[in-house]
Amino acid sequence: MTNGYVNRDRRWHPAALTPDYKTSVARGPRQAPLSFPTTLVEETGPVFGHEMLGRHDNDLIVNFATGDGMAIGPRIIVHGQLRDEFGRGVPNTLIEVWQANAGGRYRHKKESYLAPLDPNFGGCGRCMTDAQGFYEFRTIMPGPYPWPNTMNDWRPAHIHFSIFGQAFAQRLITQMYFEGDPLIWRCPIVDTIPTREGIESLVAPLDMARTVPMDARAYKFDITLRGRRQTLFENRMEGL
């Protein structure tokens, strides 16, 4: 099948209330969600273009650095293709990423982890998919970090992804993990995902073919927006 309409399979997503992920108890809705009609502004804009991005926006190793500085940490390339439900590349789509530094610390005013900030690492980047839906970032491997859930929970190394569609209301958010990380299978947040297939859709394999010798390893993260092979997103678009 190469066209037609594919409904989003909501069984693919975690339940809103998952008590082992403690904050879901307080914020999980207790009543059925309401649907609101989208407004004209939500459906028509803004639309991003290549001209809005800076030259180093997709290079987190240098985009916050001063002088000749570079971010500290294992150098990696993260790349892949954004696809629709039929496997076709989705062009001209804004992809934003944010992540902790190599020590597992975010540059955020509410961050409290004792690992130090890296003065040359901001932790944010963005790029547009090309005409075939391909994208690429250069960054450093984020470190795992502890978080207050039970006594000793650690997030696996991960990169947060946001994908903007053709309008403000079309935004999907997810997290990418790294092949071989044992913390993936010990994380209460990951564990809210109902199926192993759903979890594995978020694990990027090492991609030796795109590795830059003596410089950076590469990880491949393809993203499918919906359908049987869809990537698991943290948020669910009403009506989509």
Ligand SMILES: [Fe+2]
């Ligand atoms: Fe995070």
